[in-house]
Amino acid sequence: MRVSTRVEYGVLALVDIALNSVGAGSVSAIEISERQGISKKYLEQILPLLKQAGLIRAQKGLGGGYSLSCNADRVKMTDVINALDNSILEPMEYEEGDSSKELSRAINKCLWGPINDQMRNFTEGMSLSEFSQKCGNQMTNGWDMYII
């Protein structure tokens, strides 16, 4: 399962913000890029996607940066992923009627559909807060503070 770096970095950045905006209030793009070892300029293109989806809020100017703007208990990982790439969790479609596509439709229903459902169920069942905590716990040296 090849996930694009856009999605990967986006999730990474969001969790970084969730975990690191606790005391600071906000986290800048350059902080994230240095902490996670990814390109700042590229990150600057990805973060607006999260902002547009209403997941983070941005503060311009000196001392500014990003912070969560959502209820992290309510937001599901599905929403996060869809904000970054809506094709990942989209099911394929076949218009009814074309009889030469009957088998294609059957395969859709029996294979791609169920696979998709499983992915969606998993991501739908996990909130951003729950996920961030899990990731924090996963870190080798632990993580002293948890958000929310």
Add this chain to the structure above:
Amino acid sequence: MRVSTRVEYGVLALVDIALNSVGAGSVSAIEISERQGISKKYLEQILPLLKQAGLIRAQKGLGGGYSLSCNADRVKMTDVINALDNSILEPMEYEEGDSSKELSRAINKCLWGPINDQMRNFTEGMSLSEFSQKCGNQMTNGWDMYII
């Protein structure tokens, strides 16, 4: 979830062969392309992938075509998909040690890993024969013969 046409057509072709090689013995590329409404030339590039994976056998010359060369009860849908695109069911990897990739590794373990496991479990749990039958049953006008 965007599945490439290569994978889509490959699965389609294999099921077509499974369902239609019953009486005939073999199914030609042009038959499949006409029945399913897809390009014959493109199909000719996809079918060798299934052959190389040992799933089908090819017979050249007049009256030739393709037929199953595997025990369809034993073959799992995982094998079929991997024969067509090995990146779909591959988990992402992160080498241990790089401390700046700690969070990336955690996300891998808590999100991409489990998603991948679910996909693999589903496709591993479904044999080609079971799947072909399901698809046959799914067709509106039914399907009079089932293979194997």
Add this chain to the structure above:
DNA sequence: ATAAAACCTATTGACATACTAGGAGAATAG
């Protein structure tokens, strides 16, 4: 005013996809 931050737009190289095209070689029916 200055520094630091987000924001916006453009460009680029690399790669994969989804074909199209043309023929070579094998096998078989007549």
Add this chain to the structure above:
DNA sequence: CTATTCTCCTAGTATGTCAATAGGTTTTAT
């Protein structure tokens, strides 16, 4: 033997997405 009908092989091509890189503009706290 020959014509036909298959698979098989290789090459080319248009399109799009990815993953950046780059340079500049605007906003804001101090």
